[in-house]
Amino acid sequence: MIAPLQRALIAAEQPVLRAHGLSMWGYVVLSALDGQPVRTQTALAEFIGADKSRIIGVLDELENAGLLDRTRDPADRRARFVAMTDEGRRKHRAVQADIQRNEERVLARLDPADREAFLRALATLSALPPTDITG
Amino acid sequence: MIAPLQRALIAAEQPVLRAHGLSMWGYVVLSALDGQPVRTQTALAEFIGADKSRIIGVLDELENAGLLDRTRDPADRRARFVAMTDEGRRKHRAVQADIQRNEERVLARLDPADREAFLRALATLSALPPTDITG
DNA sequence: TATTGTTATACTCTATAACTATA
């Protein structure tokens, strides 16, 4: 049941992201940086369930677009501190608002009590460490 | 929230499927055939959200393993009627039982009311035509 | 020697376009 739902939700996000000039991974990265920045790209990649080599092109694009900054950690010049810029925060909020507007429309299909429980359950399950699910 | 949950659930299914000698798509096809067989492979592919060319190798494997039959429709010799064999049904039930046992364990994290509402909401949303979600 | 970020390479998946056989 989750698979077709996710497929449809991704399809719904696509035109919104395109309108904002963002890739799916770009949005995922910005979402991960929302709130707290991150000390290493490796940690960022692991957090979003991607390989460290996979996000480099994404970070390049986001940096070129002025949506985030990569600054070397003076204490360990190997590491690159990654943080959103103000423009990145604005962009992320705008995209998120567009996406959530559509999600609201979809969630309106549920009766209010189920909707609350659904989101609560989803939050609980998605926050579990993957090993708790794989066993 | 759905993306990481699905990733973890797929990771959990992988060893179970491997133990039964089934691929992910193989399991999806068997699940789709559970209950009613299908008159054409194209319809089957569309039903599971795949391209018709993508499931051919899967159908070959399942047929070679004796889990399904492909018989030509006498009324239209282009079409191939696809149906599970008894062994296919047994295999599907066995795999499904293993997978659901793990899902039960995960769902036990939710309190019973949320769990019921979660499954009900998921059934509602996953049954929507994709266009209802994309808008 | 180990780790961070990067690049290069290979591999897997998937989509698209031909091809056949039937209609």
Next chain:
DNA sequence: TATAGTTATAGAGTATAACAATA
């Protein structure tokens, strides 16, 4: 001419391994 199934090819996405800089 159109459709069902199949095959072949190309493209995207992903993982793996090698590399340079720093620790």
